Amino acid sequence: MLPMPARHVAGAKTFLGQTLPAGQTIQQDLDGSIDIIFNHPNVGPFIATRLIRALVTSNPSPAYITAVASRFNENGLGVRGDLTAVVKEILMNPEARNDNPGGTFGRLRTPEQSIIGTARAFNWGMGAASGFNYLLVYMGESILTAPSVFGHYSPLFRIPNSGGLFGPEFQIYSASDAVNRANFLYQKLSVYPFNPAIQPYINIAANSQALIDAVDNALLFGRMSQTLRNAIFNSLSSMPDNNQRAINAIYLAAMSGEYLVQR
Amino acid sequence: MLTGLGRLEFANAAVNDYKALVCCFMFGGNDGHNMIVPMDAAQYNAYKLGRGGLALNLNQLHPVSDASQGQFGFHYAMPEMQSLYNSGRAAVLANVGMLVKPTLFANQSQANFPLPAQLRSHSDQVVQMQTGQPDTSVSTGWGGRCVDKMQVSYNYNAGSNFPASISMNSPALFCSGATVAGTSLQPGNYLGQSALNLYPASAGTARKNAQNTIITTPSGNALIDAANKSLASAVALNPILAGAANAVSFQKPFPGDSLGTQLKEIARIISLNSQLGVGRQVFFCSIGMFDTHSGQPWQQQENQKAVSQALDAFYAATVQFGVDQQVTAFTLSDFGRTLQPSGSGTDHGWGNHHLIVGGAVNGGKIYGRFPLMTNYANFNATADDYSDNRGVMLPSTSLAQYGATLAQWFGAADGDLDGLFPVLPNFAVKNLGFV
Numbered sequence: 001m002l003p004m005p006a007r008h009v010a011g012a013k014t015f016l017g018q019t020l021p022a023g024q025t026i027q028q029d030l031d032g033s034i035d036i037i038f039n040h041p042n043v044g045p046f047i048a049t050r051l052i053r054a055l056v057t058s059n060p061s062p063a064y065i066t067a068v069a070s071r072f073n074e075n076g077l078g079v080r081g082d083l084t085a086v087v088k089e090i091l092m093n094p095e096a097r098n099d100n101p102g103g104t105f106g107r108l109r110t111p112e113q114s115i116i117g118t119a120r121a122f123n124w125g126m127g128a129a130s131g132f133n134y135l136l137v138y139m140g141e142s143i144l145t146a147p148s149v150f151g152h153y154s155p156l157f158r159i160p161n162s163g164g165l166f167g168p169e170f171q172i173y174s175a176s177d178a179v180n181r182a183n184f185l186y187q188k189l190s191v192y193p194f195n196p197a198i199q200p201y202i203n204i205a206a207n208s209q210a211l212i213d214a215v216d217n218a219l220l221f222g223r224m225s226q227t228l229r230n231a232i233f234n235s236l237s238s239m240p241d242n243n244q245r246a247i248n249a250i251y252l253a254a255m256s257g258e259y260l261v262q263r
Numbered sequence: 264m265l266t267g268l269g270r271l272e273f274a275n276a277a278v279n280d281y282k283a284l285v286c287c288f289m290f291g292g293n294d295g296h297n298m299i300v301p302m303d304a305a306q307y308n309a310y311k312l313g314r315g316g317l318a319l320n321l322n323q324l325h326p327v328s329d330a331s332q333g334q335f336g337f338h339y340a341m342p343e344m345q346s347l348y349n350s351g352r353a354a355v356l357a358n359v360g361m362l363v364k365p366t367l368f369a370n371q372s373q374a375n376f377p378l379p380a381q382l383r384s385h386s387d388q389v390v391q392m393q394t395g396q397p398d399t400s401v402s403t404g405w406g407g408r409c410v411d412k413m414q415v416s417y418n419y420n421a422g423s424n425f426p427a428s429i430s431m432n433s434p435a436l437f438c439s440g441a442t443v444a445g446t447s448l449q450p451g452n453y454l455g456q457s458a459l460n461l462y463p464a465s466a467g468t469a470r471k472n473a474q475n476t477i478i479t480t481p482s483g484n485a486l487i488d489a490a491n492k493s494l495a496s497a498v499a500l501n502p503i504l505a506g507a508a509n510a511v512s513f514q515k516p517f518p519g520d521s522l523g524t525q526l527k528e529i530a531r532i533i534s535l536n537s538q539l540g541v542g543r544q545v546f547f548c549s550i551g552m553f554d555t556h557s558g559q560p561w562q563q564q565e566n567q568k569a570v571s572q573a574l575d576a577f578y579a580a581t582v583q584f585g586v587d588q589q590v591t592a593f594t595l596s597d598f599g600r601t602l603q604p605s606g607s608g609t610d611h612g613w614g615n616h617h618l619i620v621g622g623a624v625n626g627g628k629i630y631g632r633f634p635l636m637t638n639y640a641n642f643n644a645t646a647d648d649y650s651d652n653r654g655v656m657l658p659s660t661s662l663a664q665y666g667a668t669l670a671q672w673f674g675a676a677d678g679d680l681d682g683l684f685p686v687l688p689n690f691a692v693k694n695l696g697f698v
Binding site for chain 1: 374399402403426432433434439441442443444445446447448449452454455456457458461462463465466468469470472473474476477478480482483484485486487488489490491493494496497500
């Protein structure tokens with residue numbers, strides 16, 4: 001941004017109910033404007049909602065937003081706008097840490113987040129991003145290349161046919177995005193003759209229970225549902241070898257909504 | 264749902280009330296000045312003078328005429344557009360661009376006059392052209408909003424699970440509505456999961472069945488269910504897309520380049536509409552390399568040829584399937600360019616000329632006000648044709664009006680249009696009449 005003196009009006013300006021006095025320099029007016037915006041009562045709830053959606057859940061309760069907005073307004077030490085305090089409240093609030101979250105809690109992991117999350121869970125390297133960014137383009141999340149200031153998706157996108165639930169990340173999770181994500185994952189898993197990163201899982205794959213428990217711990221922190229567990233269990237005996245048994249368990253879990261939705 | 268996928272019937276796809284809008288986006292900013300050129304003596308001479316080395320010769324143009332605006336010619340690489348125009352199936356919309364409200368030359372220097380944000384910026388204009396809004400206040404695409412309106416207010420697509428808003432190759436903002444999420448499809452990608460192609464077949468079946476159980480069992484959490492549903496839609500779409508792959512044969516071949524391939528896929532999907540129970544669909548396809556800052560003569564030859572041939576083959580396909588009056592294709596681009604050259608190319612502009620093609624188009628005309636080249640040559644700011652003295656066109660028609668005309672054809676009522684295009688109330692004429 002460059003100051004343009006020819007376009008600067010010198011008189012007093014009233015804006016959002018506050019007045020910038022006459023005779024200020026451009027820089028003073030700019031700083032003053034930002035202060036006025038910063039102090040507007042809407043800012044706390046706005047930032048709280050956006051950050052909660054980015055970090056924890058797409059549909060926070062009013063109480064959760066209020067708690068976070070309050071922390072923005074005043075961090076306990078008289079300071080407004082302390083983002084450390086804000087993020088701490090977001091992550092430590094009981095709604096974020098509920099072991100039995102409700103039916104509308106959570107947020108969908110973006111392509112990058114689910115790929116990185118899976119890679120971390122199984123401790124495998126991804127290599128240079130330039131090697132696979134084109135695949136992320138097909139998933140709607142070209143690395144560091146958002147198409148607009150809103151990012152790769154609108155923060156206001158709602159899940160279709162859900163009664164109005166917010167789910168911004170779903171704007172880039174259509175049928176084709178889902179398959180592209182699945183095929184990316186499978187490509188990582190099915191390295192020939194086998195992916196060394198999943199060797200520990202191949203080693204225990206003959207024991208279905210142990211395999212599923214290990215995948216559960218790695219991906220879902222021991223919270224795998226009975227449905228997912230049973231489905232994986234029932235399909236393992238049809239797999240031709242231990243390699244495919246391990247891949248089967250990981251693939252089915254990592255592409256299930258249970259993993260893809262961060263809770 | 265679908266039986267006999269090996270022999271899909273396409274006898275008459277016009278049985279149900281179906282319409283499709285097909286947006287063909289030319290990324291980079293097409294030089295409309297050389298796409299359609301005035302041929303009347305005084306205008307042509309002013310064009311030739313202003314364009315210098317980039318001017319097309321009269322014998323390089325395919326002549327067409329407009330009853331009130333005179334003689335014009337299409338770029339030599341677009342004989343198909345001349346033919347479509349002359350048979351009344353294509354129209355030109357002259358000098359359309361992003362506007363907040365009708366804008367005159369003098370308005371540009373007025374402190375409080377609202378102009379679109381970030382004119383001439385690729386990234387901003389690409390977004391604005393798709394949202395239909397000259398600022399950053401809207402984050403849905405107008406194609407998606409049109410589908411939203413048709414589904415929510417008029418109950419189209421109610422029985423169908425097939426995507427209603429489809430972009431080719433990668434997600435497009437144009438296709439994102441408030442309730443409809445765009446689906447991006449890649450030609451040749453039938454949404455098959457590699458993981459399910461397992462040997463032996465019994466293993467693949469077991470994995471597929473397990474996945475099916477996982478993604479169709481209600482979880483008790485709405486977001487988990489929604490995520491599973493996306494994958495489930497892919498599983499359901501896979502046999503449909505794969506089955507249609509070979510079931511359609513096109514009488515007129517499509518070009519084998521990217522745009523041709525995309526429009527061929529769109530035509531294929533459109534031909535399935537009656538099987539899939541879709542009533543209203545929007546599509547988005549695109550072609551790049553229009554940002555001709557240098558080497559314009561050669562690059563533009565390739566670009567215009569690609570657009571002309573692909574749209575021509577696409578129109579022919581809609582005729583073949585009996586849906587030509589139900590499908591309207593139209594172009595968009597970041598912006599137009601300067602008339603005045605800059606080396607062997609041109610710089611970013613604003614207003615541009617666009618094409619609309621289809622059986623329902625009131626073609627053979629140039630809609631909007633074609634800027635006079637003589638107003639550029641003797642630079643005449645009071646004529647309001649140009650934004651500056653480099654021949655950047657100052658739009659006389661807004662993108663909102665362009666979109667509203669298409670939306671109304673698509674099924675939106677008079678009262679729906681302002682909601683689809685928030686700046687539309689600033690313009691007296693909502694429907695330009697080209698379709």
